Amino acid sequence: MTAVxxxxxxxxxxxxxxxxxxxxxxxxxxxxxxIYRAGDLPVLVSLAGAExxxxxxxxxxxxxxxxxxxxxxxxxxxxxxxxxxxxxxxGVPFVVPDAADRAECDAxxxxxxxxxxxxxxxxxxxxxxxxxxxSHVDNAAVVEHLSFVELMELANGGQNVVGAQAIQLAWSxxxxxxxxxxxxxxxxxxxxxxxxxxxxxxxxxAVLNGLSLIEARMAGATAETAYAASAAVLRNLAQNNLRxxxxxxxxxxxxxACDSSNVTKISGSVVAGGFELRVVNxxxxxxxxxxxxxxxxxxxxxxxxxxxxxxxRPLQISDSNxxxxxxxxxxxALAAERAVHEIFSMRERVxxxxxxxxxxxxxxxxxxxxxxKLGTRQAKLLNLLLENAGKIVDVETAARHVFGEATxxxxxxxxxxxxxxRKKIEDDPVxxxxxxxxxNRGYTFARQWSASS
Numbered sequence: 001m002t003a004v005x006x007x008x009x010x011x012x013x014x015x016x017x018x019x020x021x022x023x024x025x026x027x028x029x030x031x032x033x034x035i036y037r038a039g040d041l042p043v044l045v046s047l048a049g050a051e052x053x054x055x056x057x058x059x060x061x062x063x064x065x066x067x068x069x070x071x072x073x074x075x076x077x078x079x080x081x082x083x084x085x086x087x088x089x090x091g092v093p094f095v096v097p098d099a100a101d102r103a104e105c106d107a108x109x110x111x112x113x114x115x116x117x118x119x120x121x122x123x124x125x126x127x128x129x130x131x132x133x134x135s136h137v138d139n140a141a142v143v144e145h146l147s148f149v150e151l152m153e154l155a156n157g158g159q160n161v162v163g164a165q166a167i168q169l170a171w172s173x174x175x176x177x178x179x180x181x182x183x184x185x186x187x188x189x190x191x192x193x194x195x196x197x198x199x200x201x202x203x204x205x206a207v208l209n210g211l212s213l214i215e216a217r218m219a220g221a222t223a224e225t226a227y228a229a230s231a232a233v234l235r236n237l238a239q240n241n242l243r244x245x246x247x248x249x250x251x252x253x254x255x256x257a258c259d260s261s262n263v264t265k266i267s268g269s270v271v272a273g274g275f276e277l278r279v280v281n282x283x284x285x286x287x288x289x290x291x292x293x294x295x296x297x298x299x300x301x302x303x304x305x306x307x308x309x310x311x312x313r314p315l316q317i318s319d320s321n322x323x324x325x326x327x328x329x330x331x332x333a334l335a336a337e338r339a340v341h342e343i344f345s346m347r348e349r350v351x352x353x354x355x356x357x358x359x360x361x362x363x364x365x366x367x368x369x370x371x372x373k374l375g376t377r378q379a380k381l382l383n384l385l386l387e388n389a390g391k392i393v394d395v396e397t398a399a400r401h402v403f404g405e406a407t408x409x410x411x412x413x414x415x416x417x418x419x420x421x422r423k424k425i426e427d428d429p430v431x432x433x434x435x436x437x438x439x440n441r442g443y444t445f446a447r448q449w450s451a452s453s
Contacts, residue, residue: 008039008040008041009040009041009042009043009116009118010035010040010041010042010043010113010118010119010120010121011043011045011109011112011113011116011118011119011120011121012032012042012043012044012045012120012121012123013045013047013105013106013109013120013121013122013123014028014044014045014046014047014123015047015122015123015124015125015126016046016047016048016057017124017125017126018123018124018125018182019046019054019057019058019060019061020054020057021125024125024182024183025057025060025061025064026064027182027183028061028123028182029061029064029065029068029070030068031123031182032044032065032070032092033065033068033069033070036070036092041092042092043080043084043092043093043095043112043116044072044092044093044094044095045094045095045096045097045105045108045109045112046058046094046095046096046097046105047102047105047106047109047122048096048102048105058074058096062074062094065092070092071091071092072091072092072093072094073091073092073093073094074094074095074096075093075094075095076095076098077095077097077098077108079095080093080095080112084116097109102163103163103164103165103166104163104165106122106162106163106165106166107163107165107166107169109122109166110166110169110170110173110175110177111169111173113175113177114169114170114173114175119175119176119177119178120170120175120176120177120178121177121178121179121180122161122162122177122178122179122180123180123182124161124179124180124181124182125182125183126161126181127142127181127184127186128142128143128161128179128180128181128186128187128188129142129143129146129151129154129159129161129179129188129203129204130142130143130159130204131143131202131203131204131205131341131344131345132204132205132337132338132341133159133207133337136207136334136337136338137337137338137341139341139345140341141345142186142187142188143188143203143204144187144188144189145188145189145194145195146188146189146190146194146195146203146204147190147191147192147193147194147195147291147322148167148170148171148190148191148192149171149291149322150195150203150204150289150290150291150322151167151190152164152167152168152171153206153287153289153320153322153323154203154204154206154287154289155167156287157206157207157208157285157287157289157323157325158206158207158208158209158285158287159204159206161179162177162179162190167190170190171192174191174192176189176190176191177190178190195290195291195292200290200292200344200345201290201292201293201299201344202288202289202290202292202293202299202344203289203290203291204289204290205286205287205288205289205337205340205341205344206286206287206289207284207285207286207287207333207336207337208284208285208287209284209330209333210259210260210261210284211257211258211259211260211283211284211285211327212257212258212259212260212263212279212280212281212282212283213255213256213257213279213280213283213315213316213327214244214254214255214256214257214258214263214266214267214270214277214278214279214280215250215253215254215255215277215278215279215280216230216233216253216254216255216270216273216275216276216277217250217252217253217275217276217278218252218253218274218275218276219252219276221252221253223251223252226250226251226252226253227249229253229273229274229275230249230253230254230273232273233254233269233270233273233275234254236269236272236273237266237269240265240269242258242262242265242266242269243258243259243262244256244257244258244266245257245258246285246316246318246325246327248316248318253275254270254275255316257283257285257316257327260281260282263279263281267279280315280329282329282330282331283315283327283328283329283330284327284328284329284330284332284333284336285325285326285327286325286326286327286328286333286336286337286340287323287325288303288323288324288325288326288340288344289322289323290322290323290344291321291322293321293322293323293324294321294322298364299324300319300324302343302363303324303326303340303343305376306339306340306342306343307326307328307336307339307340309339309376310335310336310338310339311335312328312329312332312335312336312339313328313332314326314327314328315327315328315329343360355367355368356425356434358379358382358383358386360379360383363375363376363379365382365424365425367424367425372424374424377402377403377417378417378420378421380401380402381398381401381402381414381417381418381421382421384398384401384402385398385435385443385444385445386445388444388445389444389445389446390444390445390446391444392438392441392442392443392444393442393443393444394441394442395411395414395441395442395443396411397442398414398442398443399411399413399414402414402417418435418437418443421435422434422435433446434446
């Protein structure tokens with residue numbers, strides 16, 4: 001099918017859960033009506049896949065569109081081709097793809113948008129792409145700009161909002177799309193280079209549980225012998241369609257992660273290859289994604305330090321141009337996700353007079369003519385004061401933020417940190433202009449600041 005109606009056409013892929021919720025279905029109807037009345041042609045695609053939308057819900061939705069003066073026709077994929085080729089003056093096609101599962105439906109929507117030469121939009125009943133799992137991290141935020149590569153890595157890491165096949169197709173055809181949370185109205189824009197619009201080097205964090213770490217070693221073997229045996233084991237795993245990831249080549253063997261459900265089969269192949277095993281079950285993969293990480297210094301160190309601060313020891317680490325992945329014990333996954341998200345949810349801040357710049361990710365404090373890396377607790381304190389610039393932060397809140405508790409000892413230690421920060425920032429620590437003490441209440445950062453890229 002050749003491109004038709006490229007101008008003013010948009011493919012809208014609709015989560016079937018929307019149709020089953022009357023309030024969300026009504027919100028979708030209103031949006032489609034607005035698009036149609038503006039003179040554009042919305043082409044609707046149901047993402048039902050292997051679980052078809054209830055006929056009642058589908059009929060109710062289509063009737064709702066017609067009631068709102070949006071003429072709508074339910075079509076097969078073959079009928080849709082003829083419908084679009086005829087370039088009708090009115091009418092909105094609604095197609096339920098002949099697809100085996102949701103992933104194929106996602107890919108169909110992207111493929112249709114690519115053939116029409118237009119953008120696509122995925123309307124979901126849940127949220128769009130978040131900086132972390134919002135049920136785990138209180139200050140998780142919407143990621144407004146994301147690249148195809150970053151979204152693919154997030155999908156591999158467990159944050160699978162759009163299928164990997166669809167993302168690959170969008171990347172290869174340069175088909176831009178949005179992921180829209182219809183209830184909240186928030187969205188994520190996905191294209192080749194939207195990551196350049198972000199301030200933060202990290203886009204999002206995904207956590208995937210249910211993994212095991214396998215270490216296979218061949219005692220007394222030479223590097224050449226172990227390598228040849230490793231190659232034979234990998235060939236056997238591939239022939240039996242057993243997937244592994246996070247592989248590292250050791251002098252005398254291999255280390256890799258796999259789905260816990262496949263440990264028995266994989267272990268059998270590895271032992272048959274002459275290796276001795278060590279298996280760590282109940283692991284989780286923490287996948288930190290961001291296309292700007294490769295150009296931001298100190299990122300890996302900041303992550304390692306954040307994990308150390310909460311007592312999490314990574315079992316394995318790997319990285320690429322857009323990801324850093326930690327394998328941790330499953331019981332540590334939540335603490336690890338929160339700790340890493342905390343350091344990357346903070347932007348660099350610059351005071352309005354441009355005398356002070358602070359990068360909370362790398363903990364670098366820049367003042368005229370010099371820069372200095374702050375300790376973890378001083379960085380937490382300064383960032384708290386900057387986040388609340390112009391407001392009073394009471395001593396108990398500050399102590400809990402920095403030390404985890406507000407006791408006479410931690411409050412006394414907090415005063416020491418305030419004093420040391422003043423020595424680094426103020427021209428005259430005795431007569432401070434930035435970090436002010438509010439008697440009997442706490443502290444405030446007196447100067448305005450702004451976000452900086």
